[in-house]
Amino acid sequence: MSFDFNLILQSLPQMLAGLGITLQLLLVSGFLGLLLAILLLLMRISGKLYLDWIAQVYIYVFRGTPILVQIFIIYYGLPQFEAIRESMFWQILREPTGCAILALTLNTGAYVSEILRGGVLSVDKGLLEAGSALGMSARQKFIYITTPLATRLSLPAYSNDVISLLKSTALASTITITDMTGIARTIVADTYAPYEVFISLAVVYIIFTFGLQKLFGVIEKYLSRYTVREE
């Protein structure tokens, strides 16, 4: 049993051709998911009970079920309904890519909103009291005190979620999308060489993850520039 390096050299370019799709899934879902997360966060801290409730139920459902099931429900399940097939969303929901992006967005939105909420709750209460004492309104306190500080505080957990999102994009391969994992599975089916193909693909993901961690490290350092004493 030997390790076929030639095979790796042949299959890597093929798998990397799927990098574009992986990136597309990551960036689009990441961005839309962040918007959704902010919306859910505002609903949770709005003070209006019914908004808080709806957001909580949503987050509970999407964090409590496997993302693969969510992908299957959207891609395989929704076409069961004629109403969906006739609607204007059908163009998006017919395509596996659209479904994958939708599922990933809905899922990451739930996780990120809790991360942001954790950041908001971590802001030193004393600072908000100082704002109150100075006469600032609730809205002013949220914009000028809470948001800048919560953003920095949320960053470590958020970077972990982005990495999770990257790994979840591999699940798109289960609904026929030819991202890097999808291509890899095809190659393995042809060549019966799971070790060479999957291990080299794993290395690609690990490098990608490493890059993301470094990137977030830089951002964190920049945002924390006022928390470190310069002697």
Next chain:
Amino acid sequence: MEVLNGWWDDYFWGAIIVVEVFIASLCLMILFGLIGAGAKLSSNRLAQRIASAYTVIFRGTPEILVILLLYYGSAITLTAIAQIFNPEIKFVDVPPFWAGTIAISLIVGSYATETFRGAFLGVNPGSIEAARALGMSTLQTFIYIRIPEMWRIALPPFGNHMLSLTKDTALISIIGLNETLFVAKQAITVTGKPFTMYIVVGIIYLGFSTIITLSVMGIEKFGNRTTVGTR
């Protein structure tokens, strides 16, 4: 809804499989996590390096990829080995249950490594010093001071690891484990109702998540009964 008749017992046995995977992978996850944490905390450079590699690899690789690699890779390896002894053998399989269980245990175990390591370091050094000053041995300090405190610190993230294990079980359906998602796929070919079938899977997993979350909350409350003050 009547379409589900006849499938309830299949779903039931699928859910049992989820429980079995959970129990097996929970034990392994704790084992891997403790070994990893122990290695990282030890003074042995080699152990630290190996543990670091472990966490980097399994936190940076998509879960589905690890499952596929372990399943197909082990099949290839075992077949090759078996063929040495008996050239007649065409194919040796690793049961999807074990390939999947070991895969998700390794993955969540890498996160558990960090959790246990953090919990160990998070124990108040003052408490340790006090115990030693009182004359308690290293072992006594470990059992009566370190472990209870570590447990309290690790519990919330540990609860999340248990949730991850539960949800990752759905991924094992991809390699043929007949848990609930797998059952759903079969049911769809017969009934033609993908949405209904997958929603049931979602509900079952949501049920498991809820049980785990409530249990962890209960244990947390019990664990914190002495530390939460009145004012």
Next chain:
Amino acid sequence: MSDNNTKPLIEMIGVSKFFGTFQALKNIHLKVYKGERIVICGPSGSGKSTLIRCINRLEKHNDGRINIDGIDLTDKVENIDAVRREVGMVFQNFNLFPHMTIAKNLMIAQQLVRKTPKAKARQVAMQYLERVKIPEQADKYPIQLSGGQQQRVAIARALCMNPEIILFDEPTSALDPEMINEVLDVMIDLAKDGMTMVCVTHEMGFARSVADRVIFMDEGEIVEEASPQVFFDHPANERTRTFLNQILSH
């Protein structure tokens, strides 16, 4: 000192405050007149912080009335905002906004609450930074300043809003000993200029030299209220004597 013909600036009548079943303030009656310097002392848990935090509505009182310069302190937002415009506060932990420069810390409330234009806000900020003697720190971040400097900035920040009254909640308790005096000096300076001050503190030297009245609180009640001479030399109440013995003995 106190003019009985004019209305008090702060008036608390029969004020009680509960945290759940625990009663932090029991039937408090207090009058503070313009220009007075009041020091409140007492053991921890006596309710002194709660009392002053009720004055600017950081805590909500459950019973009784609180009146600040004619404004009744209720749930009405306009009233609360009006009160907070008149009352400034200095916190034990300074509570400077860590993500803003010193100057911005002093300017932000002027710009948002008083709608002061940026240039004027900066001018006012620099003026008060000079007053607390650290104008050169204007463009630094709070983390770069010592505790004593941060607290002086906090005092300047409160002053930028031109309050009628300043509340001090244990302003020197979180400071290393060598920095306490620089803050007390600023407070003495303020007192000389006639600022109305209500100060919760353990600094008895400050109380003796600056206060018009010293109030001793214990278990949510005002136990004794007197001029510093009477308070420190001939305290009337047994509990006051016990407390003074405890804190002044070493």
